Amino acid sequence: MGNVVVDVMLKSEILDPQGQAVAFALPRLGFHQFTDVRQGKRFVLTVEGEVTDEVLAAAREAAETMLSNPVIEDVVSVRAESPPDSTSAESQA
């Protein structure tokens, strides 16, 4: 089983109301060093078997057609997530 991770962010010129809400709240907790916050989306797409080039190509197409809206968002990255090794998988089970 493999995963493809897709990260999507609002374009920098588009106002990010959610990020702003977070940015306004951080100083109340004493975090004064962050001048801006942008909030994005992460999708984890799971496939049977390995993440092949074909799988990555399909993920890229899905990212461009549905997971993002090119008018307001950029697909920042589409990448294979390295699978957990078998020992850690067993320990989680």
Added chain:
Amino acid sequence: MRIGVVTFPGSLDDHDARRAVRIAGGEPVTLWHGDDSLLDVDAVVLPGGFSYGDYLRAGAIARFAPVMSALIPAAKGGLPVLGICNGFQILCESHLLPGAMIQNDHRTFICRDQRLRVENATTAWTSDFMPGEEITIVLKNQDGQYVADEATLDELEGEGRVTFRYVVEEGGHNPNGSYRDIAGITNRRGNVVGLMPHPEHSVEAGYGPSLDGLTFFTSVLKSVVNA
């Protein structure tokens, strides 16, 4: 005159839209998101609500519903289509209209009677208005901020495709941060119109702030007859 109203999972205003069609003198036809047929209707309304929960982005999943595979080519072929609120978002996600809708700049849901100026009274859905006429209908949304890049905004204005603008007092702000106070736009052909406020709630005396919404539906009934 048969006017279809699509019901998606999460549509809220499909009943009101069908009622508005009936009051205007048309025959409302229920269309289902899972069917890939438009049942030979003469025009289509995409109603307000939160289709598919508005997960991912408002209108993003509805854009891929089976009914849209029939609607998108029909709209490109000239079928009159009106997208109201969530329907406007679906039209943008479908690229039938340019730009996109994001969260209101003040981050809160808004619900109020809203004054609009009719900027283009030549579309299939606005031909019964006078150019420059001011109307008042209900505005209620969370993701109502219309955004597009400067080139697209200039093109919309240059081609007279800004159909409705929020009436903003001097020094004031429009209700959701929409670029250039845009409340509604149309495609080049003028058959596809999307707007954020809700004409279908202002069609009967005693309900809503006016009867201005009725004019959208009488406009399209005439344009279908003349087509």
